[in-house]
Amino acid sequence: MSAPMNTAPRTYEIRTYGCQMNVHDSERLSGLLEAAGYVRAGDTEPDVVVFNTCAVRENADNRLYGNLGHLRPVKDGHPGMQIAVGGCLAQKDRDTIVRRAPWVDVVFGTHNIGSLPALLERARVQSEAQVEIEESLVTFPSTLPTRRESPYAAWVSISVGCNNTCTFCIVPSLRGKEKDRRPGEILAEIEALVAEGVLEVTLLGQNVNAYGSGFGALAAAPDEVRAMTAGGESAFAGLLRACGDVGGLERVRFTSPHPKDFTDDVIAAMAETPNVMPSLHMPLQAGSDAVLRAMRRSYRQERYLGIIDKVRAAIPDAAITTDIIVGFPGETEADFEETLHVVREARFSSAFTFQYSKRPGTPAAVMDGQLPKEVVQERYERLVALQEEISWEENKKQLGRTLEVLVAEGEGRKDQATRRLSGRAPDNRLVHFAVPEEPVRPGDMVTVEVTYAAPHHLVADKPAPAVRRTRAGDAWEARQAGTAGPQGVSLGMPSIGRSAQADTPVPGCSAVS
Numbered sequence: 001m002s003a004p005m006n007t008a009p010r011t012y013e014i015r016t017y018g019c020q021m022n023v024h025d026s027e028r029l030s031g032l033l034e035a036a037g038y039v040r041a042g043d044t045e046p047d048v049v050v051f052n053t054c055a056v057r058e059n060a061d062n063r064l065y066g067n068l069g070h071l072r073p074v075k076d077g078h079p080g081m082q083i084a085v086g087g088c089l090a091q092k093d094r095d096t097i098v099r100r101a102p103w104v105d106v107v108f109g110t111h112n113i114g115s116l117p118a119l120l121e122r123a124r125v126q127s128e129a130q131v132e133i134e135e136s137l138v139t140f141p142s143t144l145p146t147r148r149e150s151p152y153a154a155w156v157s158i159s160v161g162c163n164n165t166c167t168f169c170i171v172p173s174l175r176g177k178e179k180d181r182r183p184g185e186i187l188a189e190i191e192a193l194v195a196e197g198v199l200e201v202t203l204l205g206q207n208v209n210a211y212g213s214g215f216g217a218l219a220a221a222p223d224e225v226r227a228m229t230a231g232g233e234s235a236f237a238g239l240l241r242a243c244g245d246v247g248g249l250e251r252v253r254f255t256s257p258h259p260k261d262f263t264d265d266v267i268a269a270m271a272e273t274p275n276v277m278p279s280l281h282m283p284l285q286a287g288s289d290a291v292l293r294a295m296r297r298s299y300r301q302e303r304y305l306g307i308i309d310k311v312r313a314a315i316p317d318a319a320i321t322t323d324i325i326v327g328f329p330g331e332t333e334a335d336f337e338e339t340l341h342v343v344r345e346a347r348f349s350s351a352f353t354f355q356y357s358k359r360p361g362t363p364a365a366v367m368d369g370q371l372p373k374e375v376v377q378e379r380y381e382r383l384v385a386l387q388e389e390i391s392w393e394e395n396k397k398q399l400g401r402t403l404e405v406l407v408a409e410g411e412g413r414k415d416q417a418t419r420r421l422s423g424r425a426p427d428n429r430l431v432h433f434a435v436p437e438e439p440v441r442p443g444d445m446v447t448v449e450v451t452y453a454a455p456h457h458l459v460a461d462k463p464a465p466a467v468r469r470t471r472a473g474d475a476w477e478a479r480q481a482g483t484a485g486p487q488g489v490s491l492g493m494p495s496i497g498r499s500a501q502a503d504t505p506v507p508g509c510s511a512v513s
Contacts, residue, residue, distance in 0.1 A: 011041035018054025024155040030147035036117035048082045053089035068101040088174040098129045109133035152443030152472035153200040162206035167296045167363040180214030197475025200251035209257040211236040237269040244273035252276045259299040271314040279428040283323040287342035288335035319349040319427035327356040327376030330369035351387045388455045395453035409442035433460040443472030
């Protein structure tokens with residue numbers, strides 16, 4: 001008698017590296033696989049492992065091939081297991097991946113993530129690796145099924161690609177020129193998310209405030225874009241205001257803008273649209289005009305600080321965060337002091353700091369004046385110490401304030417030892433707060449009073465004055481009642497002090513925007 005056929009669905013696991021664009025792409029990859037009948041792997045070895053890669057770091061390929069090497073004996077002992085590699089490194093290295101790791105079954109690029117299920121099946125049937133790399137966008141990712149990681153907060157992509165030519169950045173060559181979604185499509189997605197219980201959305205793009213340029217000349221843009229800009233307002237400012245008209249949407253954020261495109265009408269839209277939160281992540285990269293010129297960043301220190309001043313005048317409580325690269329080729333001690341000057345003047349609530357590392361394929365990688373590691377390290381430590389001091393001072397200003405915190409899932413682990421819960425304030429600061437008497441769920445809102453400030457978080461240990469149960473909390477509870485829910489995805493900006501790990505999402509291809 002023959003053995004019964006195994007009819008259990010195939011399982012999958014996705015390992016994500018890099019920025020929020022990759023995190024959001026992984027949500028779509030999960031949605032595609034589940035629509036094709038796969039289920040997320042639990043504690044067992046998955047049948048399919050997907051690497052969604054990043055090419056921003058100098059050693060990104062070494063890390064990928066190291067992980068693939070560790071997985072090879074696992075695959076040898078797991079008949080039918082498949083390995084797929086996608087994302088920016090796959091777009092860049094293409095056939096190299098299969099040559100260096102012939103046990104990989106599928107390689108797919110940034111422009112064709114929708115092909116993954118078909119490529120996996122083709123590789124299985126034909127018993128040979130499948131490589132599919134499109135040179136330009138085939139289908140806007142928004143049209144693909146998505147398995148959202150959070151029932152209360154969501155990414156919403158408004159554009160893909162980038163038209164800038166920063167000398168340290170390889171992203172434009174991997175994700176292509178900017179292409180924008182029509183406003184109606186964006187707002188329809190947001191309305192659908194709100195109907196499912198989502199309270200907070202983060203508008204996502206490589207350069208969100210250039211939104212509209214992807215349509216080309218205004219005369220050729222869709223009617224809805226021309227209507228949005230008829231009064232002289234930019235398309236992005238118009239989009240922010242339109243988000244304010246979505247009933248039930250309580251919090252709107254965006255990442256990452258570019259200072260060269262940051263216009264006064266965007267500041268006005270932020271200040272005048274109640275559900276646009278008082279937080280701004282705006283990459284600085286360097287404070288020296290000479291270094292900004294070498295980076296091909298088309299703004300200067302005076303312009304950047306001018307934007308900060310205008311934001312603070314319009315939104316006094318705004319928390320402003322940034323990205324900074326230390327040790328760019330040719331950076332002198334005087335250049336670095338200019339960066340420290342901007343940090344002192346801007347008083348960022350936090351900064352995501354990078355030690356410059358070569359990105360193969362970028363102009364900066366072959367520039368003269370590459371700095372010794374010890375010089376970069378010493379400057380980096382000085383920057384971190386200064387920013388940590390400023391972050392602590394700025395957080396101390398929050399003492400005694402009453403904040404409404406969106407309860408989060410998976411934001412900080414202090415709650416295990418202290419019985420605190422965690423969440424995000426309107427300005428995106430992380431708050432650890434005492435457990436209220438009334439039961440609360442991720443997605444609910446809790447009013448708290450800040451009692452202690454640390455450089456990277458706030459604490460509220462007094463009894464909560466109010467708890468507001470929300471549709472988002474209902475959605476989280478419903479998810480728990482079904483199959484085991486996924487881990488939450490932080491929509492917060494990174495804290496200061498350390499460069500990103502390869503598997504830690506960073507804002508908008510941080511050090512890229």
